[in-house]
Amino acid sequence: MYQKNDYIAVFDSGVGGISVLRQLTKLLPNERFLYYGDSANAPYGSRSTEAVRKLTLEAADKILCKPVKALVVACNTATAAAIEDLRQAHPDLIVIGIEPALKLAADRFPGKGIGVMATDVTLREEKFDALLHRTAHDQPIYKIPAPGLVQLIEAGKADSSETEQLLSQILTPYKNKIDVLVLGCTHFPFVRAAIRRVLGDAVVLLDGGEGTARETKRRLALAGLLSDGAGEITWQNSSSDPANAMLCKQLFAQGE
Ligand code: DGL
Numbered sequence: 089m090y091q092k093n094d095y096i097a098v099f100d101s102g103v104g105g106i107s108v109l110r111q112l113t114k115l116l117p118n119e120r121f122l123y124y125g126d127s128a129n130a131p132y133g134s135r136s137t138e139a140v141r142k143l144t145l146e147a148a149d150k151i152l153c154k155p156v157k158a159l160v161v162a163c164n165t166a167t168a169a170a171i172e173d174l175r176q177a178h179p180d181l182i183v184i185g186i187e188p189a190l191k192l193a194a195d196r197f198p199g200k201g202i203g204v205m206a207t208d209v210t211l212r213e214e215k216f217d218a219l220l221h222r223t224a225h226d227q228p229i230y231k232i233p234a235p236g237l238v239q240l241i242e243a244g245k246a247d248s249s250e251t252e253q254l255l256s257q258i259l260t261p262y263k264n265k266i267d268v269l270v271l272g273c274t275h276f277p278f279v280r281a282a283i284r285r286v287l288g289d290a291v292v293l294l295d296g297g298e299g300t301a302r303e304t305k306r307r308l309a310l311a312g313l314l315s316d317g318a319g320e321i322t323w324q325n326s327s328s329d330p331a332n333a334m335l336c337k338q339l340f341a342q343g344e
Contacts, residue, residue, distance in 0.1 A: 092315045094157035095122040102130035104275030105162030106339045111301035121321045128326035131238040132165045133207025140169035158182035168213035188272030189296040194223040205232040206272030246278045271295040
């Protein structure tokens with residue numbers, strides 16, 4: 089069965105899950121991580137739900153050729169479209185999926201205006217409606233799609249004027265309406281600085297990376313599968329472009 093020194097696999101449609109990988113390596117420094125980005129097929133967020141489901145299950149099959157003790161779906165979009173299918177296909181595996189940190193935002197900031205910036209798939213799936221229902225209703229909650237933003241981050245342009253312009257277009261209409269912005273896509277922590285320039289410092293930015301890392305640790309501890317070995321990261325990507333490999337390392341090193 090599963091061994092303590094098996095990999096924790098971290099999956100995203102591309103480079104976004106690296107924001108979650110950073111939290112995971114902070115909390116679990118003794119683990120062997122296998123990061124798999126499907127950049128050749130990114131973005132997932134504007135595809136049909138069925139297409140995202142298929143891509144996610146195919147990526148999982150590739151990942152699970154290696155000895156893996158837990159799969160972290162570090163992609164809100166893939167979680168929304170395919171987490172149940174993944175669990176059904178791999179019933180014995182620990183499968184953790186990231187979700188927008190909306191509940192955290194509502195609990196911490198009751199009565200305040202909350203924006204959830206995420207992909208089309210995440211915002212239209214049933215899972216998101218269920219999350220809305222579980223969350224306090226005495227406050228305005230805005231769904232904010234961000235078409236084009238993931239592409240810019242995948243292209244290594246997180247820190248460009250193009251990105252800032254797009255963010256300004258997307259977020260300016262909400263400037264006086266929201267006190268908290270939930271980053272409901274794992275790519276978005278990499279444009280935190282640009283978001284701050286548009287919205288100002290008073291708006292709180294929240295993402296689900298840390299909570300996902302804590303849940304991963306809790307589940308592994310429960311299963312007696314925490315490693316006490318030397319930590320390492322193995323990088324895999326469906327894109328063979330050397331620029332992608334460089335971008336992954338750069339985003340990991342740079343942080344959020
Ligand atoms: N990083 C992904 C997420 O958390 C989605 C990006 C994409 O559209 O592929 O939703």
